[in-house]
Amino acid sequence: MRRWALAALAAGVVGYAAIWLMVWRTAAERLANPPLRNADAALVLGNRAYLHGRPNPCLTGRVDAALALAQAGRVPRLVFSGGVDREDGRIEAEVMQTHAQQAGYTGPMVLERASQSTRQNLSLxxxxxxxxxxxxxxxxxxxxxxxxxxRLVRASGFDRAFDVQYAAAPSSCWTRWGMAFKGALREPLAIINNAGHGYLH
Incomplete structure (x- = not known):
């Protein structure tokens, strides 16, 4: 039994490492290859709203990336998707809207205030x-x-409704080692969870 348990543990570690590697390779590719075509909107996916009493840089960094697209004339409107943060009760989409306004953005914004997951960000x-x-x-x-x-975009058919491109936000969640390490370690668990529920193709 001990041998089987060790074998299962080793297989789990190898599988987790393989997913982690795919996540990071895609991250590097997206950072090196920003969107090439203009679009009708930037859809900013939600994240935890606040961290240590301040707007979460993982969330505002995503907004900043969308603002850069708008300032470059790549998109005419921003769509913020994120519902109530279970940890502090704030609505993620509204926190993003406030950050964009404080940064001086005056263009059109659409808020999706109900989603609680990446899959719901897309569907709602x-x-x-x-x-x-x-x-x-x-x-x-x-x-x-x-x-x-x-993969959620493909599995849900979101890419059949729209011409979809992706923009990686080079925020402090990516450039600050601790945040990047934590996020990248958690992401394979989210992938395994989504795959287990049949959400990923």
Whole structure:
């Protein structure tokens, strides 16, 4: 039994490491290859709203990446997707909106305030994007999040409704070692969870 337990543990470690490697390779590729085409909107995926009493840099960094797209004339509107943060009760989409306004953004914004997961970010934002006449969308998130996002986009059919590109946010969650390490370690667990529920293709 001990031998079988050790073998199972070793297989789990190898599998986890393989997923971790895919996550980081995709992250590096997305950072090196930003979106090439203009789009009708940037869809910013939610994250924890606050950290240590301040807006979470993992969230505001995503907004900053979307603002850069808008300032470069790549997108005319921003869509913020994120519901109530279970840890502090704030609505992620509203925190993102406030950050964008404080940064001086005055363009159109659409808020999706109900989602509680990446899968719901996509599914609940889809009708809002369609109602706004969006045909082309740039999905914005952390670099280490995009491997899973791409597969959820395909599995859900989101890419059949829109021409989808991806933008990796080079925020402090990526550049600060501790945050990147924590996020990248947690992401394989989210991938395993989503795959176990049949959400990933």
């Amino acid at each position: 934002s889809l009708p809002m994007l369609q109602a706004a006449g969006v045909k082309r969308v740039i999905v914005v998130s952390e670099p280490y999040h995009l491997w899973r996002v791409e």
